[in-house]
Amino acid sequence: MFRITWVSVIIVAYVILLTACGASKNEEVQSGSSEGSKTSANEVVITATNWKFDKAEYRIKKGEPIKLTLKSESGVHGIAFEDDKIKELHSGDSEVVTINEAGTYEFFCNMMCGSGHANMKAKLIVE
Ligand SMILES: [Cu+2]
Known part of the structure; x- marks a missing residue:
């Protein structure tokens, strides 16, 4: 009886986790595609590889509206800015x-991508 209870708790926790991840992913895709339709930008x-960005x-x-795109040519990476705007x-x-x-807006890789992860930093300079 005790065992069955634990198994069901783990299953429920897993399902909640999956649902939460799925929801946040959908949200990102939607905002990305609607913003992406502005062709005048x-x-x-920004091209990421293991373990650097293509420019400093x-x-x-x-x-000016700028379309920022992140591509990963090797590894899986993300970027986050120190300025959360x-x-x-x-x-x-x-x-x-x-x-x-x-100003200078520093950003860094926000996905744990391996041994060089901590070195993945660059700057977006707005002039
Ligand atoms: Cu990383």
Whole structure:
């Protein structure tokens, strides 16, 4: 009897976990696709490999809508900004952002991707 109870608790916890993950994924896909339909935006593609981004600095102009896209050519990576005004992106995601304040926005890989993970940092420079 005791054993059966534990098994059902684990199954219920697993189902809740799966449901929560599924929901957040759908939300990201939806916001990405609606934003992505703006074709007038300039695009900045950030390409990630194991374990670096293709550039140390990416430059954009302030006040202009920019489509930020993250591609992973090797490994699975994501990016998150220290400034939380910019949404985090996972491999294959695009997000249109308009930044009105000039400055340097540092970002880093937010997926535990292996031994070089801690070195995966770059800057988005808004001028
Ligand atoms: Cu990483």
